[in-house]
Amino acid sequence: MTWAGTLLHIHVAPSASVEMEELAEARLIPGRGIEGDRYLLGTGTYSRKPDIREVTLIEMEVLEALAQGEPRIPGLKAVLDPADHRRNLTTRGVPLGHLVGRRFRVGDVVLRGGRMNFPCQYLEELLGVPGLYEGLLNRSGLNCAIEAGGVIRRGDPILPLAD
Amino acid sequence: MSPRLIMKLDVAEVRRVPGDVILATLTHPRRPLLPAATAGAHVDVHLGDGRVRHYSLWGDPADRGAYRIAVKREAEGRGGSRRLHEMLVPGASLMVSAPRNHFELPETNGPVRLLAGGIGITPLLAMAQALAASGRSFRLHVFARRRATAPLLEEAQRLLGPGRVGAHLDDEPDTRVALPALLAAPEPGAVLACCGPAGFMAAVRDAAAHWPEEALLFEAFQPLAGESFVPEPFEIVLASGRRLAVPADRSALDVLREAGVAPPASCEIGVCGSCLCGYRGGTPIHRDVVLSPRARRERFAPCVSRAVGTLHLDLGDAGRAVEPEAPRP
Numbered sequence: 001m002t003w004a005g006t007l008l009h010i011h012v013a014p015s016a017s018v019e020m021e022e023l024a025e026a027r028l029i030p031g032r033g034i035e036g037d038r039y040l041l042g043t044g045t046y047s048r049k050p051d052i053r054e055v056t057l058i059e060m061e062v063l064e065a066l067a068q069g070e071p072r073i074p075g076l077k078a079v080l081d082p083a084d085h086r087r088n089l090t091t092r093g094v095p096l097g098h099l100v101g102r103r104f105r106v107g108d109v110v111l112r113g114g115r116m117n118f119p120c121q122y123l124e125e126l127l128g129v130p131g132l133y134e135g136l137l138n139r140s141g142l143n144c145a146i147e148a149g150g151v152i153r154r155g156d157p158i159l160p161l162a163d
Numbered sequence: 164m165s166p167r168l169i170m171k172l173d174v175a176e177v178r179r180v181p182g183d184v185i186l187a188t189l190t191h192p193r194r195p196l197l198p199a200a201t202a203g204a205h206v207d208v209h210l211g212d213g214r215v216r217h218y219s220l221w222g223d224p225a226d227r228g229a230y231r232i233a234v235k236r237e238a239e240g241r242g243g244s245r246r247l248h249e250m251l252v253p254g255a256s257l258m259v260s261a262p263r264n265h266f267e268l269p270e271t272n273g274p275v276r277l278l279a280g281g282i283g284i285t286p287l288l289a290m291a292q293a294l295a296a297s298g299r300s301f302r303l304h305v306f307a308r309r310r311a312t313a314p315l316l317e318e319a320q321r322l323l324g325p326g327r328v329g330a331h332l333d334d335e336p337d338t339r340v341a342l343p344a345l346l347a348a349p350e351p352g353a354v355l356a357c358c359g360p361a362g363f364m365a366a367v368r369d370a371a372a373h374w375p376e377e378a379l380l381f382e383a384f385q386p387l388a389g390e391s392f393v394p395e396p397f398e399i400v401l402a403s404g405r406r407l408a409v410p411a412d413r414s415a416l417d418v419l420r421e422a423g424v425a426p427p428a429s430c431e432i433g434v435c436g437s438c439l440c441g442y443r444g445g446t447p448i449h450r451d452v453v454l455s456p457r458a459r460r461e462r463f464a465p466c467v468s469r470a471v472g473t474l475h476l477d478l479g480d481a482g483r484a485v486e487p488e489a490p491r492p
Binding site: 016017018019021045048083122125126127128 | 166167168169170171193198258260261423
């Protein structure tokens with residue numbers, strides 16, 4: 001698969017419900033998560049439900065589609081800021097939906113797609129955006145495991161790796 | 164109870180006013196607009212040591228640029244206000260939740276009487292500003308010991324104009340008024356909202372005993388005093404059929420927490436409503452101050468309320484936040 005994307009934003013939050021904070025760079029710990037993030041610290045909403053959730057990603061293209069209100073079914077038109085969607089990394093040009101079970105590189109770090117993220121009612125209620133749950137169906141991002149850790153930076157290239 | 168965003172806000176302005184009160188203005192470091200609040204709402208302030216306290220917002224709800232809280236230092240309290248007085252310095256950061264409102268005025272057209280005892284003026288001052296903006300008829304009655312130490316009285320008079328604020332001060336006999344006389348004749352459709360110390364609210368409740376129940380709105384900062392209440396053990400049955408014993412010396416919330424099924428909780432004294440859950444059967448002993456008589460038929464506050472015998476709890480709503488990202492039913 002040939003594609004080349006970019007890391008636009010890095011966000012972490014120290015615990016559930018706490019507003020996300022943008023970082024210029026972050027350290028990823030293999031098998032655990034992002035330094036300073038709730039899913040490394042065990043303080044996330046879903047921390048008690050173990051799953052692959054060391055790092056979560058979402059496509060900037062999805063946020064742009066939401067802002068345009070496209071597609072019109074389910075019809076949500078809303079500005080979802082990168083600081084608000086509660087995924088850690090906002091990407092551009094990365095086909096997240098094709099990366100389940102695949103390895104890819106963010107800067108020097110290697111991630112493996114675990115499963116497609118599924119939208120949650122919790123986020124809709126937290127942000128008070130009615131319809132956000134439906135609006136994110138099937139494009140809610142990707143939950144990943146960290147295979148090789150290191151520091152990632154805003155603007156890092158995101159590239160596929162051969163399996 | 165829906166989750167609320169917790170934000171790291173800047174302490175933009177701090178003013179010490181008489182009565183050992185700090186007026187603090189909280190703003191967001193990056194967002195010009197904060198999550199909207201309705202008049203009567205409060206925010207949770209995280210004290211950084213695991214404790215959380217709620218403070219009513221007294222600013223104009225139409226001003227979304229800042230949250231304004233008034234913190235009275237309670238020397239005899241549980242220590243939260245003393246800690247917060249140390250934390251409220253200009254330039255500091257404070258973890259603060261988005262607002263929630265358990266003290267909302269009904270949207271009727273009748274005139275509104277706002278009765279404030281001491282620091283209980285905070286949510287009523289927000290209401291008064293919203294009422295003034297909507298053109299609804301109202302009057303704010305402030306009850307305090309002395310003018311010099313009446314929290315927010317000066318602000319109220321400045322923001323609302325002196326004609327809409329009545330100050331009733333113990334040390335100014337001319338200003339004093341008997342509650343039964345003040346509340347003798349409710350106008351048709353009138354609403355009374357009251358906030359203040361427990362004794363003050365009890366006196367208002369007595370004086371308004373002839374008002375229709377739905378015209379009365381009380382906000383309590385303190386849990387109901389359970390002078391003679393002796394906790395007894397009881398049993399919880401969950402929707403799954405699982406049975407949990409609640410000993411006399413522990414709360415239902417504690418027991419739910421140990422079982423890994425606790426709803427989110429905040430104040431743990433029955434005033435914030437964070438841990439509210441449903442029940443399907445049994446005889447609860449409600450000891451919270453959040454639920455209306457109607458809501459008490461189906462809702463339960465496990466942090467302070469108890470039950471006789473067996474209570475069938477429904478944690479449906481509360482449990483959802485810890486479920487995996489599952490589709491809605």
